[in-house]
Amino acid sequence: MMAMSDKKRVLILTADAGFGHRSxxxxxxxxxxxxxxxxxxxxxxxxxDDDRLPNILRRQQADYDRIVTELPEVYQLGYQLGEIRVTSSIAERALIVVLYETLRDHVRRCQPHAIVNTYPLYQAPLGAVFATTKNYIPLLTIVTDLATVHRLWFHSAIDHCLVPTDAVRDLALKAGISPEKIVITGIPVHPRLAQETRPPAALRAELGWRQELTTVLAVGSRRVKHLDEVLDLLNHSGLPIQLAVVAGGDERLYSQFQATEWHLPTHVYNFVQDLPTLMHAADLIICKAGGLIVTESLACGLPLLLIAVLPGQEVGNAEYVVRGGAGELAQKPVDALQILFHWLDRGGQLLAQRAENARRLGRPNAAYDVAELAWQAAERGPQTRAARSILGRSGLIKFLNRHAVPWQEKRGLGRREL
Structure with a gap:
């Protein structure tokens, strides 16, 4: 058994704005x-989570749900502004000022052999940390949206830009990332999703569901509008289906579903820890176009009936699903009912086609591919080389000093503050 101190260390950076980055x-x-x-x-x-950060940055995680649901136009405007090169450059410099110390401290404490990043705000500050020391830790960035991607994801500090699709690869190239740095891996989903091999009937029996019925999994949350209206239509449709309804931790929605008089076999859950098991047991899913749920559904070969699309990256996710033939977008609740009728017509021929297309698009082994690249990077470990910051090392140091961001050596420490 290798001693803990002898193991290669991989620092994995994330955020809790939505579920996809943490997942x-x-x-x-x-x-x-x-x-x-x-x-x-x-x-x-x-x-x-660092208490030293400005409230506006720390609170963006907690406020994410409220902003995207109550102020979608504001969210969309911020997203679009970030796509402008000049605005993106200004944002990167601001992020260096705000996040430099936090990321410096994590690097100093962990002493990683490689860093894996799942959130777009950290790359510019990490690049500054690397440049001030001339010590470059291999940095792998995992882009967690399928098509519409914020420009901040693409930064010169990265060694590997791991993207989900050809479309995002093209965006990375357009942003100036070298072709040899870009690898199409898909978005990582938990390995247990790929390890599930039991047939749907066996899973349904274990869950207490009817084994012979076409099973519709419906997943909601505070960010999924109109799910209750869609389910009301299905509940009165007379279709030979059963419903598995997940409220996603939304207590109001959960209470509403519990109080509903269901005319179809229906199983109601509040929040589930192992959603992929329910996915493997279902025949299709009704959900919004979030990066995580779309990725997991495709990895399970599950057709998607999308009923909500948030402005920004989810627009691209929905387009990717529809263009790939793995699902459809319902603009109104009644559209969802019509789509489902079409999918189930003629013995479910269209549903089977959608499922085949979902399997083709899905990448259930993406996490293993990313882990292998991270391991290879950790084996190489940090390298000492000249700064490749746009500002240059001296310019970057002047920039940090001007904004009172500590970076320099302190006497008695024997090494830099990094």
């Missing part, structure tokens, strides 16, 4: 442990 980090950590646990240890850290 990707957990998936990568689990895959690393499974494949290289004897020689490698992964640590997941959310830098935005």
């Amino acid at each position: 990707a980090a957990n998936a990568i950590s689990a895959a690393l442990l499974e494949r290289h646990g004897e020689q490698c240890q992964g640590e997941i850290v959310n830098p935005l």
Whole structure:
């Protein structure tokens, strides 16, 4: 057994704005442990939890749900402004000022052999940390949206830009990332999703569902509008289906579903820890176009009936699903009912086609692919080389000093504050 101090260390950076970034980090950590646990240890850290950060940055995680649901136009405007090169450059410099100390401290404490990043705000500050020391830790960034991607994801500090699709690869190239740095891996999903091999009927029996009925999994949350209206239509449709309804932790929605008089076999859940098991047991899913749920559904070969699309990256997710033939977008609740009728017509021929297309698009082994690249990077370890910051090392140091961001050596420490 290798001593803990001798293991390669991989620092996995994430955030809790939505579920996708944390889920990707957990998936990568689990895959690393499974494949290289004897020689490698992964640590997941959310830098935005640092109390030293400005409230506006720390609170963006807690406020994410409220902003995207109550102020979608504001969210969309901020997203679009970030796509402008000049605005993006200004944002990166601001992020260096705000996040430099936090990321410096995590790097100093963990002393990682490689860093895996699942959130777009950390790359510019990490690049500054690397440049001030001339010590470059291999940095792998995992883009967690399928098509519409914020420009901040693409930064010169990264060694590997791991993207989900050809469309995002093209965006990375357009943003100036070298082709040799870009790898299409898919978005990591938890390894247990790929490990589930039991047939749907067996899973349904274990869950207490009817085995012979076409099963519709409906997943809601505070961010999924009109799910209750869609389910009311299905409940009175007379279709030979059963429903598995997940409220996603929304207590109001859960109470509403519990109080509903269901005319179809229906199983209601509030929040589930193992949604992929329910996915494997279902025939299709009704949900919004979030990066995580779309990725997991495709990895399970599950057709998607999308009923909500938030402005920004989810627009691209929905387009990717529809263009790939793995699902459809219902603009209104009644559209969802019509789509489902079409899918089930003629013995479910269209539903079977959608499922085949979903399997084609899905990448259930993405976490293993990312973990292998992270392990290879950790084996290479940090390198000393000249700064490649746009500002240059001296310009970057002047920039940090001007904004009173500590970076320099302190006497008695024997090394830099990094």
